Amino acid sequence: MSAWDDFQQSLAASLADAEGRSRRRKLRPMTREAGGMVRLQDGRRLIDFSSNDYLGLALHPELTARAADYAQRLGAGSAASRLVSGTLPEHLAVERKLAAFKGCEAALLLASGYQANASALPALIGMMPGPVKVFADRLNHASLHAGLAQARVGQIRYRHNDLGHLDRLLASPDHQGATRLIVTESVFSMDGDRADLPALLALAQQHDAFLYVDEAHATGVLGPRGAGLCAGLPKGSPVIVMGTLGKALGGFGAYIAGPQLLIDTLVQTCGGFIYSTAPPPAVLGALDAALDLVPGMDAERARLLAAADRVRAAAAARGFDTFGSSTQITPIGLGSEERALKAMAQLEAAGILGVAIRPPTVPEGSSRLRLSLSAAHDGEAIARLIAAIGTLA
Numbered sequence: 001m002s003a004w005d006d007f008q009q010s011l012a013a014s015l016a017d018a019e020g021r022s023r024r025r026k027l028r029p030m031t032r033e034a035g036g037m038v039r040l041q042d043g044r045r046l047i048d049f050s051s052n053d054y055l056g057l058a059l060h061p062e063l064t065a066r067a068a069d070y071a072q073r074l075g076a077g078s079a080a081s082r083l084v085s086g087t088l089p090e091h092l093a094v095e096r097k098l099a100a101f102k103g104c105e106a107a108l109l110l111a112s113g114y115q116a117n118a119s120a121l122p123a124l125i126g127m128m129p130g131p132v133k134v135f136a137d138r139l140n141h142a143s144l145h146a147g148l149a150q151a152r153v154g155q156i157r158y159r160h161n162d163l164g165h166l167d168r169l170l171a172s173p174d175h176q177g178a179t180r181l182i183v184t185e186s187v188f189s190m191d192g193d194r195a196d197l198p199a200l201l202a203l204a205q206q207h208d209a210f211l212y213v214d215e216a217h218a219t220g221v222l223g224p225r226g227a228g229l230c231a232g233l234p235k236g237s238p239v240i241v242m243g244t245l246g247k248a249l250g251g252f253g254a255y256i257a258g259p260q261l262l263i264d265t266l267v268q269t270c271g272g273f274i275y276s277t278a279p280p281p282a283v284l285g286a287l288d289a290a291l292d293l294v295p296g297m298d299a300e301r302a303r304l305l306a307a308a309d310r311v312r313a314a315a316a317a318r319g320f321d322t323f324g325s326s327t328q329i330t331p332i333g334l335g336s337e338e339r340a341l342k343a344m345a346q347l348e349a350a351g352i353l354g355v356a357i358r359p360p361t362v363p364e365g366s367s368r369l370r371l372s373l374s375a376a377h378d379g380e381a382i383a384r385l386i387a388a389i390g391t392l393a
């Protein structure tokens with residue numbers, strides 16, 4: 001047997017193994033529709049409680065019109081990386097608007113959140129006076145792990161949101177004399193709970209450390225005018241902010257925001273920025289429109305969070321673990337993969353899409369439905385979800 005055949009055989013065996021453990025992941029095409037709905041290929045329409053389109057902006061006519069306008073005027077692609085000939089005036093304009101929204105001196109666009117974390121973290125850590133120690137929440141997103149692995153620094157992982165544990169680690173004699181960076185999400189993607197950023201900042205300052213905060217799920221939803229939880233911290237705090245544009249902002253891409261010096265440095269050193277094609281005009285158009293709308297959406301944010309409270313209360317009343325969630329992301333703990341898949345099928349029979357999340361995305365034995373609400377859902381959609389939760393076994 002050839003090496004190629006051998007390789008094919010091991011791929012087939014690994015897929016069969018995942019299938020046998022209810023862990024095989026499959027792509028399922030569907031089309032997004034108004035009202036937070038999706039249409040499956042068999043024609044069925046489901047209420048989508050699994051998207052990250054928290055404000056319903058992905059289908060908003062102002063975003064799609066401005067995306068189309070930018071594409072018509074400026075082209076389908078940006079044709080080069082930013083430092084070569086790919087920077088349009090519109091890139092700089094959107095970066096200024098983003099920085100103003102976040103209350104930071106400057107912001108830098110990147111192609112995706114995964115790329116931002118995977119490449120900005122090693123770039124920044126590489127510039128820190130050595131040795132560097134990184135303290136990371138145990139539930140940090142895979143892209144944060146990827147960036148820290150690439151940075152080749154030892155990760156000191158603290159128990160999820162356990163600031164007492166973090167304090168002890170920071171105070172440990174093993175970790176003195178190093179530049180110290182704390183890496184966390186502001187809203188955790190699979191649990192929907194929040195980091196206590198004011199307390200984390202106080203702890204960081206007490207130990208002369210600084211923060212890198214991933215605001216993927218807070219941007220657009222939480223904080224003053226939806227600017228994220230870091231926007232509530234005092235100006236000039238030692239915080240590097242990262243966030244994504246494909247979730248509540250309804251488009252695609254990511255940003256790093258912070259002091260001008262930091263952004264200027266990333267332009268020199270961040271591989272994911274330097275060696276990647278500039279975000280295309282349509283993406284800039286959608287983002288420009290989203291940044292006009294999002295600050296004025298306080299009413300939508302209040303309605304979204306109130307609906308999430310009701311959904312969470314319904315799940316808790318049935319005895320389900322909701323993982324300390326206090327945001328638009330409401331997990332329903334089910335334990336085993338099989339039980340989570342069964343609950344997903346049960347919701348689907350009731351016209352609701354609530355995708356089961358299994359290891360390795362979440363820790364062993366903590367399979368769950370990750371329900372995420374959107375301002376696009378009306379009262380009836382929320383009522384149907386609450387009724388369906390009431391029937392889950």
Ligand SMILES: *Cc1c(COP(=O)(O)O)cnc(C)c1O
Pocket residue numbers: 111112113114115117141143185189214216217244245246253254
């Ligand atoms: C979604 C997500 C990312 C990745 O962002 P993309 O733009 O989708 O690549 C990074 N961090 C967290 C916490 C996320 O939830």
